[in-house]
Amino acid sequence: MTATLTDDLGWTLGVVFRAYIKAATAATAELPGGHRGFQVLTAAIEEPSNSQSALGQQLGIDRTVMTYLLDDMQKAGLIERKPCPTDRRTRHIIATDHGRGVLRECGHRLRLAESHILAGLPDTEQEVLKGLLQKLAVAINEFDPVASPCEVIQDIAAS
Amino acid sequence: MTATLTDDLGWTLGVVFRAYIKAATAATAELPGGHRGFQVLTAAIEEPSNSQSALGQQLGIDRTVMTYLLDDMQKAGLIERKPCPTDRRTRHIIATDHGRGVLRECGHRLRLAESHILAGLPDTEQEVLKGLLQKLAVAINEFDPVASPCEVIQDIAAS
DNA sequence: TATTGTTATACTCTATAACTATA
DNA sequence: TATAGTTATAGAGTATAACAATA
Numbered sequence: 001m002t003a004t005l006t007d008d009l010g011w012t013l014g015v016v017f018r019a020y021i022k023a024a025t026a027a028t029a030e031l032p033g034g035h036r037g038f039q040v041l042t043a044a045i046e047e048p049s050n051s052q053s054a055l056g057q058q059l060g061i062d063r064t065v066m067t068y069l070l071d072d073m074q075k076a077g078l079i080e081r082k083p084c085p086t087d088r089r090t091r092h093i094i095a096t097d098h099g100r101g102v103l104r105e106c107g108h109r110l111r112l113a114e115s116h117i118l119a120g121l122p123d124t125e126q127e128v129l130k131g132l133l134q135k136l137a138v139a140i141n142e143f144d145p146v147a148s149p150c151e152v153i154q155d156i157a158a159s
Numbered sequence: 160m161t162a163t164l165t166d167d168l169g170w171t172l173g174v175v176f177r178a179y180i181k182a183a184t185a186a187t188a189e190l191p192g193g194h195r196g197f198q199v200l201t202a203a204i205e206e207p208s209n210s211q212s213a214l215g216q217q218l219g220i221d222r223t224v225m226t227y228l229l230d231d232m233q234k235a236g237l238i239e240r241k242p243c244p245t246d247r248r249t250r251h252i253i254a255t256d257h258g259r260g261v262l263r264e265c266g267h268r269l270r271l272a273e274s275h276i277l278a279g280l281p282d283t284e285q286e287v288l289k290g291l292l293q294k295l296a297v298a299i300n301e302f303d304p305v306a307s308p309c310e311v312i313q314d315i316a317a318s
Numbered sequence: 319t320a321t322t323g324t325t326a327t328a329c330t331c332t333a334t335a336a337c338t339a340t341a
Numbered sequence: 342t343a344t345a346g347t348t349a350t351a352g353a354g355t356a357t358a359a360c361a362a363t364a
Contacts, residue, residue: 003201003204003205003266004201004205005198005201005202005205005217006293006296006297007293008197008198008201009179009273009276009289009292010179010183010194010197010198010269011198011201011218011296012289012292012293012295012296013172013175013176013179013292013296014176014198014218014219015219015296015299015300016172016292016295016296016299017172017173017176018219019299020168020169020172024169035169038167038169039164039167039169039170039173042162042163042164042167042170043164045162046162046163046164058164059170059173060173060174060177107162110169114168117168117299118295119298120294120295120297120298120299120302121291121294121295121298125291125294128287128291129288129291129292129295130168130171132280132284132287132288132291133168133171133172133175133288134165134166134171135279135280135284136171136175136277136279136280136288137165137170137171137172137174137175138165138279139278139279139280140174140175140178140276140279141174143279
């Protein structure tokens with residue numbers, strides 16, 4: 001019997017997620033795309049042979065939205081689109097030196113924002129929570145990567 | 160040095176949250192407002208003297224959006240708006256018997272959806288994660304309730 | 319025939335502003 | 342003067358559909 005709001009995973013996730021978005025948006029205000037621009041930049045550095053659609057899949061961003069986002073990031077000099085040598089349809093997303101610099105600055109502010117959000121838990125529990133979220137996210141991402149929030153499917157329709 | 164995507168709290172929260180939204184939307188398809196309708200119903204039963212704006216504050220829903228959502232839920236016979244006897248401006252949101260029944264059914268499906276999402280973790284870790292999320296959400300909600308995702312503020316602007 | 323990326327368009331969701339009625 | 346709720350409108354964000362280029 002759940003019945004109470006605080007026991008609802010949707011409520012707890014929602015509260016934490018909204019708090020994160022609020023803090024992260026402030027911390028990444030100088031980046032096009034805000035916290036998502038930050039994630040694109042991070043992924044671009046981690047794996048420079050990422051295509052646009054691969055990036056979108058990983059980050060939960062539609063490929064059409066990715067086009068606009070990367071346009072803005074390219075105009076800001078944060079990334080480059082480099083043609084893939086083996087498949088002329090795809091472009092690899094590469095972070096520029098400027099992009100790496102901005103990422104470092106924003107990364108610092110974002111870590112402050114994270115600790116602000118997690119301040120309601122003692123340090124040891126913060127680490128446990130982050131570890132479990134990471135483990136779960138990796139599992140979900142491997143098993144069933146959700147492309148975007150609006151990709152609503154009629155799973156679990158059986159009672 | 161974060162640098163990797165899987166270490167980023169924004170990424171892990173995003174993946175888990177999107178997976179939740181996807182599953183919860185399917186599980187609550189019969190409710191107006193989907194998973195948020197579910198939360199409204201839950202909160203209405205838990206505390207029947209909730210006003211519309213109190214509900215919105217608690218659930219991260221703007222008061223203007225709350226009006227539309229409650230309109231739909233009222234039309235569906237799930238809740239009633241009862242005038243507050245001591246303040247004629249406010250209405251208390253009360254779940255109907257029908258609302259209670261629907262909540263039970265949806266609650267069952269939602270619990271299945273939750274366990275589907277958390278399946279990437281062993282049972283004991285699932286409980287730890289849920290407990291920590293709850294503790295953190297309660298702390299955030301008490302200290303700094305975020306009314307809505309778009310309430311972007313320039314906190315943390317200091318380096 | 320399927321896929322990558324782009325563009326234009328349409329749609330959904332949410333917030334802003336203005337209003338009524340209460341306090 | 343401030344607040345609860347409503348309504349209309351505007352805005353941001355997102356997805357759909359159609360297209361060109363390539364596989």
